[in-house]
Amino acid sequence: MSRREYVSRFPCAEPGCPEKSYTVAGTQRERADDYKAQRLRPWRCYRHTRPDEVLAADNLERTATMTAGRSQYAPNWRRPDEMEYLSGQYWLGDSETSVGSGILHGPGFKAIAGDFPIGTKLIVTARIELPSEEGES
Numbered sequence: 001m002s003r004r005e006y007v008s009r010f011p012c013a014e015p016g017c018p019e020k021s022y023t024v025a026g027t028q029r030e031r032a033d034d035y036k037a038q039r040l041r042p043w044r045c046y047r048h049t050r051p052d053e054v055l056a057a058d059n060l061e062r063t064a065t066m067t068a069g070r071s072q073y074a075p076n077w078r079r080p081d082e083m084e085y086l087s088g089q090y091w092l093g094d095s096e097t098s099v100g101s102g103i104l105h106g107p108g109f110k111a112i113a114g115d116f117p118i119g120t121k122l123i124v125t126a127r128i129e130l131p132s133e134e135g136e137s
């Protein structure tokens with residue numbers, strides 16, 4: 001017997017953005033939680049979540065600093081009005097809204113927070129270099 005699925009699609013909260021989320025709940029209760037979460041914190045697409053972080057012609061470089069630290073609280077993804085405790089060691093950002101991760105990676109590096117002493121800084125810089133006017137091959 002197949003299990004019923006409850007599909008919800010929510011538009012990005014940024015006016016004019018065509019992106020939509022796709023959420024599948026296994027029960028009506030979970031679907032109700034998804035709608036409640038959407039009301040409390042409307043979904044935003046990848047581009048419109050912290051849009052100042054998107055590299056662009058007028059935003060060519062970004063640097064982020066994370067610090068190895070102990071446990072933290074983070075919003076429960078299905079019930080964002082509730083915080084859940086996460087044990088362990090994480091890379092923590094310097095703002096209250098940044099949610100850390102035990103593992104960070106990008107092109108050419110992997111950093112596991114538990115491999116370093118508390119207070120260790122991980123500083124990551126991304127820089128765009130546009131082609132010159134003459135063009136490069």
Ligand SMILES: [Zn+2]
Nearest residue numbers: 012017045048
């Ligand atoms: Zn969007």
